[in-house]
Amino acid sequence: MQVTPEVVMPADWRASAEAMHGWRLDLLTAIDRRESIDVIAHYIRGAEHAWRMTCVPYDGALASISDLHPAAAWSERETSEMFGVRIGEGVPLLRHDHDTRPPMRKVTPLPARVETPWPGAAEPGDDGRQGANPSRRRTRPPGVQPEWEL
Amino acid sequence: MSRHGVIALIPEDCTSCMLCVRECPAWCITLESHTEQVDKADARRPRTINVLDQFTIDYGLCMYCGICIEVCPFDALEWRGDVDYSTVSRVDLDQGMDILAAWG
Ligand code: SF4
Numbered sequence: 001m002q003v004t005p006e007v008v009m010p011a012d013w014r015a016s017a018e019a020m021h022g023w024r025l026d027l028l029t030a031i032d033r034r035e036s037i038d039v040i041a042h043y044i045r046g047a048e049h050a051w052r053m054t055c056v057p058y059d060g061a062l063a064s065i066s067d068l069h070p071a072a073a074w075s076e077r078e079t080s081e082m083f084g085v086r087i088g089e090g091v092p093l094l095r096h097d098h099d100t101r102p103p104m105r106k107v108t109p110l111p112a113r114v115e116t117p118w119p120g121a122a123e124p125g126d127d128g129r130q131g132a133n134p135s136r137r138r139t140r141p142p143g144v145q146p147e148w149e150l
Numbered sequence: 151m152s153r154h155g156v157i158a159l160i161p162e163d164c165t166s167c168m169l170c171v172r173e174c175p176a177w178c179i180t181l182e183s184h185t186e187q188v189d190k191a192d193a194r195r196p197r198t199i200n201v202l203d204q205f206t207i208d209y210g211l212c213m214y215c216g217i218c219i220e221v222c223p224f225d226a227l228e229w230r231g232d233v234d235y236s237t238v239s240r241v242d243l244d245q246g247m248d249i250l251a252a253w254g
Pocket residue numbers: 157173174175176177178179207211212213214215216217218219
């Protein structure tokens with residue numbers, strides 16, 4: 001299954017959901033693109049799959065589609081609080097400490113990723129007896145962003 | 151490729167290159183290896199090879215993304231189907247290479 005998402009303007013998000021009448025909303029989530037948040041929705045009808053995507057600025061807002069697709073209700077709240085974009089009413093439910101940054105934004109450090117030793121730091125064939133190979137450039141582990149300043 | 155089941159290791163094909171360990175987004179693969187010298191009569195310099203000592207996947211963290219299988223340049227990792235690997239304790243979800251090599 002390889003379906004390219006149809007990209008719509010934020011203002012057309014509801015219209016795109018309306019056009020999917022008769023489809024089942026399977027997933028609604030987002031991706032932090034570092035300049036904006038891409039909100040994506042996945043719809044299913046029988047064996048058919050369809051993706052819709054829209055690009056919301058960090059301080060932007062998106063209209064809710066949960067009256068059209070009730071399955072969106074929970075995902076919209078989760079996406080909105082975790083990524084820090086306004087979707088619909090935006091009544092907080094999951095995060096009560098709004099002084100902290102939205103956990104799914106890339107700029108938000110994940111404490112576990114900072115504290116846990118990365119298993120990939122070991123060198124091939126280095127069992128600790130010869131000491132680390134100093135010539136290798138340091139690679140940043142997956143999931144660790146440059147601005148966390150490790 | 152069989153359908154997604156568990157990730158199995160073929161230890162003979164693994165060169166301890168660390169690629170899968172470094173690419174795993176869940177940080178759930180650990181690998182221990184050491185180097186050994188192989189003496190070849192016709193070689194001008196002694197050659198060293200990496201020898202795999204232990205390879206562990208923590209199935210309490212693995213999310214079955216398959217990235218490790220994709221990146222392995224030696225096809226030493228593969229999907230194998232239908233394995234019941236549930237355990238009674240969290241630590242037993244750390245599956246070592248004997249288990250990873252043996253499951254069906
Ligand atoms: S399937 Fe993904 S999460 Fe699991 S060991 Fe491989 S790379 Fe890591």
